[in-house]
Amino acid sequence: MLAPLIFIIVLDFILRLSVSSADGIKIGNITLADLEFADDIAAVTDSILKNTQLCQKIADTAARFGLLFNISKTKFMFFNITRPVKCEDRVAVNGEFLEEVNDFKYLGSYVRSSPKDILVRKALAWKALQTLDVFWKSNMSRRIKIKIFRTAVEPVLLYGSETWTLNKAYYIRGLDGVYTRMLRRVLGISWKSHTTNTVLYGTIPKVTTTIKQRRLRFAGHVHRNYQQPAQHLLFWTPSYGKRYQGRPHTVYHQVLCEDTGLNLNELRRAMEDRDEWRAVCRRLVDP
16 A cells, blocks of 8 residues: 555656646636646646647656656647647657547546536446346335435446536436436336326436536535635636637536526625535525
8 A cells, every 4th residue: 555655645746846837727826737636647738839848847757756658648639729730739758749639538537528428427327227237126125226226326427427517408308318217227117107207206306406416516615625726717717729610618607607596706605605505505406
């Protein structure tokens, strides 16, 4: 157990030596240049040149402590900026170009958009549901089956849902429908029986309601934690870059406003008061 801990400490020390205030992107009064959890690191900059320089500094500093920058496992992607035409205009470390990807998974979630992440979560949840078929086909009571389902399957479906940003139509069509079909599988209730959702769900809230509650609780904790960079990201909207064709991506604080019916100023004030924010979260279930 000691070796991994030492590795993480050394890695954090390397990043502290490598990253400066000139790197990264400006978010209000802070600069965000890297995200790290154990040995999962993401370098964030607003240009290819800066990203190349930052990655090279990390590689050079790591080499001083006997650690190697694994180029084959390191990927890069463009987001919200125009992709360069020249292949030379890519991120390179030690003279080697990194592989470009359209999306990547960080801490179990895909970072480009919520829809892809949700598709993956649904597939994994169905797989988890199928592995527990022996319970669903047993004579266990409804209460026990529901408890197993909400303990072993629902968390698989909702992993990372605190950060999802989707419109209402997508939620109703994509998530509530899937959750309903899963419940029918768990309880052995065919759609041909014409059992209403009121009877099927009982006291279980809709999964979209659960997601909203989780997102609001998470946002409240983030907003009140002033020492963390995530606090500055909560209400941040990029002021640079290129907007893609089609409908623009939904911004996180816009979803929070839609969830609560509050404007930005009201949202900030409510988050400051823990008890008031809890009441806002409860109103989603008991309007």
